[in-house]
Amino acid sequence: MDNGVSAGSTASTSTLGNLALGLTLLAFGIGQTGIVGGVSAADSVSLATYVGGLALFVLGLLEYRGGNGFNGTAFAGLGAFWFTWAHGADAKVSANAAGLFLLLFALLALTLTLGAPGGLFGQGAYALLTLSLVLLAVGTLADSGGLGKAAGWVAAVSGLMAWYGATAALANWPTALGRASGGRSAAAAG
Incomplete structure (x- = not known):
């Protein structure tokens, strides 16, 4: 193995975590x-069980081990959310319990939005996730299918942003709008 490449580097686990979240x-x-x-x-x-739950949770632990507290919190916390959501999907719980569950994890997503590195693909994806969870929670509590569909659209756009951010990091595509110093557009940091 090349001495310059770590098996648990934060670049690889961050990118894989964002791909898992996006998908x-x-x-x-x-x-x-x-x-x-x-x-x-x-x-x-x-x-949601295996990619969004288990894989994301393990990637969160690897991020913690690598010293990245934000991604560790994001991936492990959202991994717990997806795993719990997937295993509760068949359960017979009240709309109030389901709505409360979604609101609690919307608080986690809000925390991630406020703590995320700046920029469209950092804060933007988590902000849209927060909005999606709030819409879904209110839709669940109010028994509104329309709000549930709106939450789905917002979640899909959030997923596209997370997917693009990870893909851009791998492909060195731009992740910033406008120009960086020297007249060149900024590329994703790996």
Whole structure:
């Protein structure tokens, strides 16, 4: 193994964590919107369990080990959310309990929004996740399918932002609008 490359480097685990979060949000969001016939949010349970839940949680622990407290908190906390959501999807819980669960994790997402590194793909993805969870919680409490669909669209856009941010980091694509110093657009930091 090359001495310059660590098996648990924060760049690789951060990128993989953002990909896992993005794909899980996309699957959940698309299912929640009902835009694809015969596909619902419940169809994303396996992905939410293993990719959004277990993998994201483990990546969070690796981020902590690598010294990245923000990504450790984000990935482990959201991994716990997705794992719990996936295992509770079949449970018979009241709308009030489900709404409260979503509101509590919206608080986690809000904390992540406020603590995220600046920029569209840092704070933006977490801000949209927060909005999605709040809309879904209110929709669940008020028994409003329209709010649930709106939450799905917001979650899908949040997932696209997380996916693009991770892909940009791998491909050295721009992640900032406008120009950086020297007239060149800024590229994603790996």
